Amino acid sequence: MAKMKKQEEFEPKIVVFACNWCSYAGADTAGVSKIQYHHNVRLIRVMCSGRVNPAFVIKAFEQGADGVMVSGCHFGDCHYIFGNYQAKERFEMLKRLIHLLGLEKARLRLEWVSAAEGGRFAQVVNEFVEDVKKVGRSPLAPIKT
Amino acid sequence: MVVKEEVLKKTQAYYCIDCGKCTSVCPISRFNGGFSPRRILISSLTGRYEETLKDEKLYACLTCGLCGTRCPSDVKFEEFIKNSRFEGQKLGNLIPCAHGGAIQSLMRIMTSPSLEQKRLAWVPRGAQIAEKGEVAYFVGCLPYFDAFFTDLEVDSLRIAKSAIKILNRAEVEPVLLKNERCCGHDLLWAGDLENFKRLAQHNIDAIKESGAHTLITTCAECYRTFKIDYPAYMGPLPFKVLHIIEFLIDSISQGKLNFKKTRKKVTYQDPCRLGRHLGMYEQPRMVLSNIPALSLVEMERNQQNAICCGTSGWMNCDAISKRIQSYRLKSARQTGADLLITACPKCYIHFKCAMKDPKIGKELEIEIKDLTSIMADALGR
């Protein structure tokens, strides 16, 4: 008897917080250039990566996100000068918390993507999705609040 | 409405004689004229309980129990608040959380059965700990606080390291639970009974599995939660619960520990959970008195009358909390002490946070240490 239906591939749910000026625009550039990438990500637009309260990220994991990415402008390119440095600082704290919780570090990512870097946006998303697929479903996935 | 009656009855709210003593002593009311425990009770008794449940003020109460010490009718106000918050949770209330709700979220994450935390990386080399044994040390949320409050220069893990040092010196090799969860105190007091129970069950199971018969904590809140709330909501516990203060008293009396001279003038902040909730006023002072040359000076308001650190359960942190903290820190400084001792990591964090103030921070500054840390530091040979 032939093998049963192949086990359905795990499709992670990934939240991306993208700053309006660079990363969200970079995603637009990917769009305009029709650069294809994995469909697993959902973007949430914020004005600046510095706006991303660590609580947003923790709550996303709580609600079962398999991965969370924060994406802002390259250093020196922040529309608000240093918002991305703040994002970086907060991100270091998040990394420690995620580690304590025993979640794989592959689930959390910080990236700088400029408005012009549509290709890079797609590439970063693809890498992230692949990485998250490797570590599998989040252990928190079924949690309800 | 059945629920309402049950809450009012259980917490003796029906006995309220509308005298206002509670409000006159309440630290929140002192700085916020709009807050009145009495009015909350009276309006609940006169058919407006639904409104009470929806009012943000329900979450402003520190549940510090100060009103309870004065109430002539013995109304259990903090119990009333807690039970009302259970009702609020059912209504889907939005709870005013500090830090964007991140800490509550971490706690809810810990209810997940499949979680495998990596929470013991901080344990110092050479520390003697076990996976199974008679005595377990409940670390609590300290590793998380350590990661979360880096900018406040709060070394939360120092408390845990100190505890291990004391236990080892007293020839106890404590069990540290690899996958211990938050005790659930904050979720319980926010009204999230369901998730509290999940956390409690995880912990009870883990402690049972470790074979421990005694559980030691260094946190006033963990202590109250294990001591009062676990039995109340989960049934009798198959292990004994001690605050490290009690362990210290035992060990000292058995001559297992001695302390070196520490020439310091200190004052002590009674945590609400330890003091008014459990009546532990004398023991911490007794423990401190074992350090030679240490002198304890009391703040004007102490023991039963002590003022709370201003925030509880990472809720209701605001301008009023800050003013309570400022008041308390100024009292501490007025004693002339070099050091403020607390026995609850949260008092420690809240006071440190209050000092972070570019305008009046200088007027509030005083060194703070947890009681566990100062005892460990003073350990003699």
Next chain:
Amino acid sequence: MLDVGRHPNIELLTLCQPTKVEGEEGNFRVQYLKKARYVKEDVCTACGICAEKCPIKVSDDFELGLAKRKAIYIYFPQGVPPVYTIDPEHCTMILKGKCGLCARVCEAQAIDYNQNDEERTINVGAIVVATGFSQLKPTALKNYGYGQYANVLTGLEFERLLSATGPTGGHIIRPSDSKTPRKIVFIQCVGSRMAKGDGYPYCSVYCCTNSIKCALLAKTHDPDIKEISILYMDLRTYGKGFQELFLRAEEVEGVKFLRGRPARVEEDPLTRSLTIMVENTETNRIEPLAADIVVLSTAAIPSTGAKEVARILGIEVDSYGFFKERDFHNPTEATRPGVYIAGSCSSPRDITDSVAWGTATAVKALTHMEGARIAQKEIEVEPIDTSGEPRIGVFVCHCGINIAGVVDVEEVNQFAQTLPGVVYSARMLFACSDDSQREIQYKIKEYQLNRVVVASCTPRTHEPIFRETCGLAGLNPYLFEMANIRDQCSWVHASTPKEATEKAKDLVRMAVARCHLLQPLESRQMPMNPDMLVVGGGITGMQASVDLARLGHKVTLVEKEERLGGRVKELSTFYEENYDGQQLISEKVKQLESAGVNILTSTMVKEVNGFVGNFEVTLQSLQHQEKTSTLQVGSIAVAIGSDLFNPTGKFGYSSFPNVMTNMEMERLLKEDSPELTRNNKESKNIVFVQCVGSRNKKDGNPDCSRYCCSVAIKQALKLREKGAQVVILYRDIIAFGKGVEELYRKARGEGVIFLRYDEEHPPQVIGKGRATSIKWMFSPLNQEIELPVDLVVLSVGMVARKVDAEQIQEQLKIPRSLDGFFMERHSKLGPVETSTEGIYICGCAQSPKDITDSVAQASAAASKMAVMASKEFVELEPTTCVVREDLCRGCGNCQEVCQFHAPELVETPEGNYVSRINEALCKGCGTCASLCPTGAIVARHFTDRQIDKMVEAMLTGSL
């Protein structure tokens, strides 16, 4: 484009052609022919049914013949005004009176076959000509096989293949067999830089960078495209960030750059594949290159009919047929007063420069108008009640086939109807079209919608449009939310339509979730101070000041040196003009004085407070340190210029006295120094080294410094006149401006020797005490060459000013790019604006430029400031942060983190401190809100709750 279509002060006359211009500046009477459209503009809803039914198929001009359109058509989908047009050359109803189908199907009854061309007149004060350019049809250049071989395309045709809205929907295919090409070869300079034959002698400027961009897009777009080569002579990546683009193409994406100009393209008649023989002038090998597609970067040529336009307007054209500029420092003025030229109609230009030029003409045109004010749209509408439960309307856009081609739009629409709070949901062909906008307004009123979601494209371009639409219907514009199901779904998940549809549903659910929590916000008005400050008294700052003062504005010009004129005042004569830098500056100073500019030399900006419309500037005298003064202005232009790269320690500079910078050479030329002239016996040997501190990964400016090639050529020509032997060592001769390529050719003709070196093997200057020779690896001969030298001239790059720029950045809170130059708001669309409203940048402060480009940018900045000053009030964006003081602990985190000094700790009556945010200073980034421990700071329109709710909606499906 939409902005132009919607602007209250702009009347669009499309399908019109001027026929006669009478009068003079300030009072022109223009006769024009309004051509028959055969469609009533005010009636047509652009529903598209006419084009669907029209039986006549015609080659589509917009798609360059790569696709078909109908005889009734819209030139391209986003065109403004969105109105159909009948092509009278193909419509059988117009030609023979047969058909009439479109009139029968048009429900709006917009078709009118009886329209005739009409003569009309209009009175205007000034005329701006922006007729652009045409592209050379390379059919005449037979050797490249265009028009003969199916797989030889022009650059623009290739752009259409790359375009998502193009004829192939963004798929790159070989025209001969519709297969994905594996190898693509770009050939540069097709018809450009040709001194004889069927091409043009000048450089077309934009094509090098454009080919790099296309190569990058193609490469990242389709992994099957394995090899892309660009065949070039000089790689003219002259603009800000262009070098970075080139490096990315070469080093990251592996695009092959081959220096060589092929003579012909051959086709294999069986496979229709192509072969190009090219000599790689770097390896000296002749390489046959195979290609599936060859892209010809064709020349930009004067637009068809430019000469006719010139005749009608009474302006002159140059020998090619581009409009003549008055002179090099009045580049936006045509030869007839009151007529201005912008963009590529006077010389080929890229988008950035065209936008700057276009903006610059505005301030010039304004000099002929009095009291121009932006018309305020006065609309009285019944406001929609927003207090009750959310009543959400969802509009799901097809974007033609852009979305609907992948995403199941109807499924998304059905899904939206199931979401709580949604009381109306519908699909739309183009949500941004005029008729859809009216439909949205109508539905808002009909259903009393108090929240609106449009699921279409990106809010970065379209949110303002939909917000305005909501406003027109009486709905507060901040109760609007977009779901980007085009850029984030259909365009990027084209091969997985099911998943793209699911994602679109998620995005709609998230948008609806956020919508529930949106609050109406009101923008506030602050008075606008019409006075202006210009910082920096070089040619750029002077030009901006003159332009503004001529409009009657009170302008203060601050210069830290004792004299105005910056670097320009030190320049020797401009080539082919008979005056020098000092004369140019003197002329400008006269203009400044007669225009009444308040000139403050030896003065620096010490402090700037306030915000757009209301800046308070503290100035400090550099001669009397204690002397400060304050100034109130509404807008500020930063024109602090750049520094020159200091080559100390490189190429023997500072060790040998006869090694100098090009600026030092300029002084010698100005003084007519005897050092430069031939002594009795021999000619002087003078060697220039180009790209010293430019296009350099380590030192100086990472980009091209734009001015140095043409300056070296100019200096070389002058030195030749004095009898010197001149050699220019270069990497690429970037002779991109108007007339520069011609000058380059002239220099070669005069015997200036140009020799290449590459970045990895820079020349070495050899000598003892004095430089005596220079040697380097010369790749065409594959050997080291050593030349004797009497003088070495280093063409140094421009670098950002260090101390000054840091101070200005600090004082004005405007960001700088990684290269240290001030960062423009948008590299293409906002070249003179900054992230801070009311503060503009121009000239070399933004990036290196020559005089022509600097003054054009100066006028562009002046235009923006004049527009600002024409407003009575500044509208303050309400999407700022606010503090709930009852929650504030006074920790100061916000004050510490804010780069714009918006939060401030203030004392309360109770004696504690709370933060208060100055909404006029707040830029709404929300970083303070994420650092606030208690949640006291509310980032309006991006609140914690709104963001949490979106996350929740995405992950748990709950609303």
